[in-house]
Amino acid sequence: MAFWRSLLRSEDWMSLWLGLFIFGLSMGLLGGADLLGWAVKTNVWTSFSQILQPVSKPYAGIGGVGSLLSTFLFLLVVMSLAAKGLAADVRRFALGFVVIFFASYACWVAGHFAHVAATPDKLDTLGITWSLNLTGEAGYILALLVGLVVGNFLPKTATRIAEATKPELYIKTAIVIMGAGLGVKAVEALSLASAVIFRGLCAIVEAYLIYWAVVYLVARKYFGFSREWAAPLASGISICGVSAAIATGGAIRARPVVPIMVSSLVVIFAVVELVLLPFAAQQFLYKEPMVAGAWMGLAVKTDGAAVASGAITDSLVRAKALAELGVEWKEGWILMATTTVKVFIDIFIGVWAFILAILWCTVIERKPGEKARVGEIWERFPKFVLGYVGTFAATLTVCLLFPHLVGASKAAAAEANVFRQLFFAMTFFTIGVVSNFRKLWEEGIGRLAAIYAICLFGFIIWVGLLISWVFFHGVRPPVVGG
Secondary structure: OHHHHHHHHOHHHHHHHHHHHHHHHHHHHHHOOOOOOOOEEEOOEOOHHHOEEEOOHHHHHHHHHHHHHHHHHHHHHHHHHHHHHOOOOHHHHHHHHHHHHHHHHHHHHHHOEHHHHOOHHHHHHHOOOOOOOOOOOHHHHHHHHHHHHHHHHOHHHHHHOHHHOOHHHHHHHHHHHHHHHHHHHHHHHHOOOHHHHHHHHHHHHHHHHHHHHHHHHHHHHHOOOOHHHHHHHHHHHHOOOHHHHHHHHHHHOOOOHHHHHHHHHHHHHHHHHHHHHHHHHHHHOOOOHHHHHHHHHHHOOOHHHHHHHHHHHHHHHHHHHHHHHOOOEOOOHHHHHHHHHHHHHHHHHHHHHHHHHHHHHHHHOOOOOOOOOHHHHHHHOOOHHHHHHHHHHHHHHHHHHOHHHHHHHHHHHHHHHHHHHHHHHHHHHHHHHHOOHHHHHHHOHHHHHHHHHHHHHHHHHHHHHHHHHHHHOOOOOOEOOO
């Protein structure tokens, strides 16, 4: 009975069910049933009329506002049922969720303002001449900042919404949904040049084994952090930022504050990398375009920022090569290198969470004379990772066995991704709400940021560049007209 109760009362399990439910609805497209097409898609905008639209064209008639309200009501009902399963106060949860949803979504919309979000390759389309080039992920930063204001300066508001302030539930649900999108990307990668795929796989294995070990050593030996802090930090800096930090925290049973703090740093530093690295690549790597693309995938730590940096690099490097070398490379191949490397890194999250669960049970926390139990490994293993792997494998299998469904699978992943983005936005808003500056400082966020900066700019970026050079040096995109 206790086991069955845990399947609902645990946030870990609940996030699995929520993610699979949304994934299952999105897969209705494979049978011709568009069950989530009414979900709200948020566009990069210059005027308010451009912001909202249904993600699927057949639902265009409900309009942007209707799409937003439909999305809100759907999530309110689903999350309230989840709250009931978690034995929370459903009424207080629902009231808090209303505030969290709209505050997070407002930040997400603000982050999509063209002068904030547009990348250089989109400026002409949007009719603007400049942008901060931060992509829509700037909305996550805004959500974090607004959440910090609420948590530190509006304590009564923070208390009122506390029942719905569940960053781990939101992020874990998002990660389950994320697997479907990666499955489609993996299928697309399989159709790319086999040499690029092989080189990308080799590059991430080599880079990751170096990254993780060095960051862990620096955190433990030179900054005195415990294993509870060092492991999620090493994963956050080394693999895929937020997702990896959360998965690692679950595997080693870290306190919730640990992956939450690491996650906030990941997003902030990813934006810094997004602003700096593509222009460095343009200046120094325009003769080695595929090295530049792979470097973005190995160095930038969130999916959106990595792909965006690859797109910016693709545009900047090709323009520089045309001006300096008189060579016009085909668009998309530099970005392909970034995406291929990033997909392999994301896939590695589930593998690494399992490895750490075993390591912590059998070595790190095993008492002398005690035998590690298989059940203990299972208890530690973050269950939402099963959903992440499951949605990835299901989408990949469908696309490989039924190639005619690839288009429908991409559309389904796009619809599910709407909810993944919303859950991410709510994650960062609620991370801010639960982040008390005084307590964070006592926990050591200053030293944590110092480790992140030293490791990222001291060796991770440069090791990533070296490995990109080793595996992609001399590889060139096709020439236009060639």
